[in-house]
Amino acid sequence: MSGTDGNFLITARGVTKIYRTGQIEAPALRGVDLEVKSGEFISIVGPSGSGKTTLLNLIGALDSLTGGELKVLGKDVSGLSRRERAELRLHHLGFVFQAYNLIPVLTARENVEFVLELQGVGRERSARAEEVLGELGLSEFSDRRPLEMSGGQQQRVAVARAVASRPRLVLADEPTANLDGENAEVLLRLMRRLRDEQGMTFVFSTHDSRVVEHAERIITLTDGRVSQDERRNPDRG
Amino acid sequence: MTGRMIIKYAFRSQTRRFRRTILSVVGVGVGCAMGIIATCWIGGEQEMTVRAASESGAGHLKIVPAGWLETRENTLRISEWKRTLALARSLPGVKRVAFRARTDGLLAFGNRTSGVEVTGVDPDSERAFNRIVYKSKIQGRYLEPGDAGQAVIGRELARRLKVGLDDDLMITLSGKGEIESAMLRIVGILDTGSQELDLSVCHITLTELERMTGISGPAEISILLDNYKRIDSTREVLARELSGRNRVITWKEVAPELAAGMEGDMAFARLLVLIIIAVVGLGIMSAQLTAVMERRREFGILSALGMPGRRIVGMILTEAFLIGLGGALVALAVSFPITYRLASRGVNLSALMGGLNSFGGVLIDPVAYGDLGWWVVWYAFGVSLAATVLASLYPARLAQKIDPAEALRRI
Numbered sequence: 001m002s003g004t005d006g007n008f009l010i011t012a013r014g015v016t017k018i019y020r021t022g023q024i025e026a027p028a029l030r031g032v033d034l035e036v037k038s039g040e041f042i043s044i045v046g047p048s049g050s051g052k053t054t055l056l057n058l059i060g061a062l063d064s065l066t067g068g069e070l071k072v073l074g075k076d077v078s079g080l081s082r083r084e085r086a087e088l089r090l091h092h093l094g095f096v097f098q099a100y101n102l103i104p105v106l107t108a109r110e111n112v113e114f115v116l117e118l119q120g121v122g123r124e125r126s127a128r129a130e131e132v133l134g135e136l137g138l139s140e141f142s143d144r145r146p147l148e149m150s151g152g153q154q155q156r157v158a159v160a161r162a163v164a165s166r167p168r169l170v171l172a173d174e175p176t177a178n179l180d181g182e183n184a185e186v187l188l189r190l191m192r193r194l195r196d197e198q199g200m201t202f203v204f205s206t207h208d209s210r211v212v213e214h215a216e217r218i219i220t221l222t223d224g225r226v227s228q229d230e231r232r233n234p235d236r237g
Numbered sequence: 238m239t240g241r242m243i244i245k246y247a248f249r250s251q252t253r254r255f256r257r258t259i260l261s262v263v264g265v266g267v268g269c270a271m272g273i274i275a276t277c278w279i280g281g282e283q284e285m286t287v288r289a290a291s292e293s294g295a296g297h298l299k300i301v302p303a304g305w306l307e308t309r310e311n312t313l314r315i316s317e318w319k320r321t322l323a324l325a326r327s328l329p330g331v332k333r334v335a336f337r338a339r340t341d342g343l344l345a346f347g348n349r350t351s352g353v354e355v356t357g358v359d360p361d362s363e364r365a366f367n368r369i370v371y372k373s374k375i376q377g378r379y380l381e382p383g384d385a386g387q388a389v390i391g392r393e394l395a396r397r398l399k400v401g402l403d404d405d406l407m408i409t410l411s412g413k414g415e416i417e418s419a420m421l422r423i424v425g426i427l428d429t430g431s432q433e434l435d436l437s438v439c440h441i442t443l444t445e446l447e448r449m450t451g452i453s454g455p456a457e458i459s460i461l462l463d464n465y466k467r468i469d470s471t472r473e474v475l476a477r478e479l480s481g482r483n484r485v486i487t488w489k490e491v492a493p494e495l496a497a498g499m500e501g502d503m504a505f506a507r508l509l510v511l512i513i514i515a516v517v518g519l520g521i522m523s524a525q526l527t528a529v530m531e532r533r534r535e536f537g538i539l540s541a542l543g544m545p546g547r548r549i550v551g552m553i554l555t556e557a558f559l560i561g562l563g564g565a566l567v568a569l570a571v572s573f574p575i576t577y578r579l580a581s582r583g584v585n586l587s588a589l590m591g592g593l594n595s596f597g598g599v600l601i602d603p604v605a606y607g608d609l610g611w612w613v614v615w616y617a618f619g620v621s622l623a624a625t626v627l628a629s630l631y632p633a634r635l636a637q638k639i640d641p642a643e644a645l646r647r648i
Contacts, residue, residue: 062541063642083545090543097645101538105249110242117242118544161542 008071009169009201010036010059015068016224017054028054030224031068036203038168041195043215044205050221052205053173059203060093060171061085073168090118094162094200096172100154102146108133108157109142112164119165132160136190152183159187163194170194172204176211188214243548247555254528261524261560261625266567268517269621272510273572273613277579279506280608285601286499287465287488292368293599295491296335296459297468298475300325303484305456311340314454316482324478325460330471332463335359335366336455338446342410344390344421344439346398353394353439355410357446357455360384366461369429369438369600377402377425384442389425391435402426413451431595495599514620518628525557525632536636537644546637553636557629561622568617579607 012034019026029051036042044052057063058070061077062085070077073092080088089095102111112129121128133142136156146154155175162170170191176184192214194200204211212218220228251258291297300321302313315321318336325334335358342355360380364370370379380389388406400406402423409418427438447453462471468487475485489496529536539549587603595601 057642057645060541062645063640086540086543086545088543089541090545093543095541097538097541101534101645103246103535103538105253106242106246110245114242114246115542117240118542118548 007037008035009038009040009073010034010203011069011071012055012059013069015055015058015070016066017051017058017063018066027224029058029065032221032224032226034219034226034229036201038201039195039199040201040203040217041192041215042201042203042217042219043212044203044219044221045207045212046221046227048207051224052221055221056171056173056203056205059169060095061088090115091165092167092169094165094167094170096155096158096162096170096175098174098177100146100151100158100178102154102157102161104146107143107145108138108149108153108160111146111157112161115161116164121165129160129164132164133157136160137186150183151178152180152186155179155183155187156190159190163198163200166198167200169201169203172202174206174208175204176206176208181210184208184210243552244555247552248559250532251556251559257524257528258560258563261521262563262567264520264524265517265560265564265621265625266571268513268520269564269568269617269624270571270575271513272620273568273616274575274579274607275506275510275513276616277572277576277607277609277613278605279503281579281583281606283499283503284465284608285605286495289368289601290488290492290495290599291459291461291465292366294335294337294367294369294459295488295599296366297462297465297488298460298472298485299488299491300458300460300475300479300483300485302456303482306484306486306490311338311456312450312452314338314452314456315458316480318454318458321479321483322455322458325458325475328460328471328475330463330467331460333362333366333461334458335362336443336458337363338443338450338452338454338456340410340446340450342408342439344394344398345407345409346400346404349398351394351397351436353390354437355408355439355441355446357443358440359443359455363440366459369434370427370440372429372600374428375425376428377423379425380440380442382442383444384424385445385448386419386421387424387441387445388421389427389438389440390423391438392426392428393432393435394438395423395426397436408449410449412449417449417451419449429595429600431600434595434598434600437598492599514624518624521557521560521625521628522631525553525629526635529553529632529636532636533639534644536639537641540639540641541645549637550633553629553633554626557625557633558622561625562618564625565617565621568621569614572613572617576607576609576613580609581606583607 012032015029015032017029019028032055044055046052058065059072065078103114106114109129112132113125116125116128130142133139138156141149141153176187188211191202195202216232218230219226300315302315305313322336338357340355342353344351344353360382364379400423404423406421407418408421409416429435443455472485472487479485536549583604583606585604
């Protein structure tokens with residue numbers, strides 16, 4: 001899949017999302033307009049309940065929107081079947097979750113290999129997993145299971161899993177929430193390097209000012225709407 | 238196709254919940270073992286019944302004149318009986334063959350009389366074929382070829398007539414159109430252990446019966462096979478070779494009440510096995526459902542990573558397959574000592590039979606043996622795997638439907 005809407009990897013027009021519980025309706029997004037180009041390094045910020053995770057879930061084809069139009073890699077996600085959404089996630093998107101969410105019974109290398117196997121990568125998947133783990137400084141931990149690693153190491157494995165197949169878009173929900181300052185810094189530098197070297201696009205949702213400092217574009221959500229969209233040129237990386 | 242990593246994942250997921258996995262494996266194994274033991278016992282009982290019926294004279298197969306089955310008419314005789322007898326003996330898998338004729342008669346001694354079915358036998362083949370002869374205690378001797386005017390009767394019949402060895406009985410029977418009478422000397426008294434059978438035994442040679450009735454030839458040729466499971470195939474072969482004036486029937490047609498009883502027992506036992514499997518399956522389904530609910534977030538993450546629903550189903554079924562494999566091994570381990578004991582030493586049921594060792598003219602062996610063979614292995618793996626995999630389909634389907642976004646919101 002190489003299609004994009006013009007030059008944009010993500011295009012959102014008036015995207016709304018309303019959660020319904022019985023008679024109660026809780027609007028999470030109230031009309032989000034957004035365009036993201038390939039290779040951007042974006043932080044989505046905002047207070048709790050502003051809709052950051054909801055927006056990431058919609059972009060990641062994990063959830064379905066209530067209204068508006070959302071195109072990811074040129075595909076209208078609201079028109080995709082369950083199977084097509086899974087296909088999109090598997091082959092074109094990478095996810096980094098706040099709570100790492102590694103498979104506890106598999107080692108670091110196997111966690112990375114697992115997704116590669118799902119993608120149909122053949123014999124070279126083990127070598128590729130080792131290579132990515134090596135790039136992230138995790139070679140000596142590749143045979144350890146998640147519970148035998150620190151939070152920082154687990155989150156780096158989660159990043160390795162997300163980027164091993166070189167997806168065009170990586171979505172990260174609060175990726176540094178459980179990391180200390182040093183580990184958060186290592187992780188963010190690493191992601192920027194991946195963006196620089198492999199042209200991946202990163203979109204984070206975060207409360208963390210450390211992440212914001214690394215971002216080249218900061219989108220602020222307030223009450224389910226984009227209240228600010230700021231581009232900047234951080235000196236780091 | 239399930240990949241190497243998914244198999245590894247499924248295996249380790251089971252070891253992670255070790256206690257539950259062990260309980261599931263033991264549950265499947267014990268349930269399956271119960272099914273094996275029940276089937277072993279039922280199979281043995283079935284074999285015992287078939288053997289008892291066939292060795293008590295009916296044979297696994299019996300060649301009779303056309304029309305006999307419908308009329309049970311004793312005057313009918315086998316057409317071209319010598320050729321037919323040779324044909325029966327030449328068939329592959331035939332162990333023994335005996336031939337006979339029967340007629341209704343009245344035995345009298347002094348002022349005492351008793352109605353009886355007189356059987357004209359070939360002494361040599363009858364002695365080797367009929368368990369009523371070779372398994373019974375005999376006072377005196379059994380018939381020999383060439384015996385004329387001599388008879389062997391059952392102990393109860395002798396008691397009622399108050400006769401003993403070397404006494405002469407008067408026999409009256411219907412011959413070819415008229416009533417015939419003759420004297421028979423008792424050379425042997427059979428004690429089968431069954432009052433019912435002992436009251437019905439009156440054997441004379443076939444030659445003697447032919448002479449008394451004036452009707453020549455046997456009315457039945459009974460065939461014992463090496464393996465009772467080949468009854469139907471041998472019957473087909475025989476039926477093709479026989480002339481239209483003879484017919485081949487099975488022991489079930491000779492002793493329909495016994496066959497019906499056996500079929501009833503089999504149906505009940507199969508139902509019992511199905512109930513056991515259903516209970517085991519429900520237990521597995523419950524355990525798998527609990528596991529899926531507990532791992533809701535995990536399946537949500539897999540789905541979020543792009544794992545297709547069918548592969549999530551495949552992974553859960555792989556986990557079920559592993560439980561089934563373990564269950565089959567447990568089933569074999571639990572059932573083997575019992576089935577081996579049943580098959581090698583059997584169970585003596587004489588106390589339960591209350592002195593009754595015959596049914597419907599069949600001498601039943603009081604020691605019942607189980608049926609043990611390679612089928613046990615196929616059964617263990619087949620039932621165990623089928624039960625666990627089928628019982629896991631619904632939980633797997635639920636796991637497939639887990640909404641990743643909703644599952645990820647649950648921390």
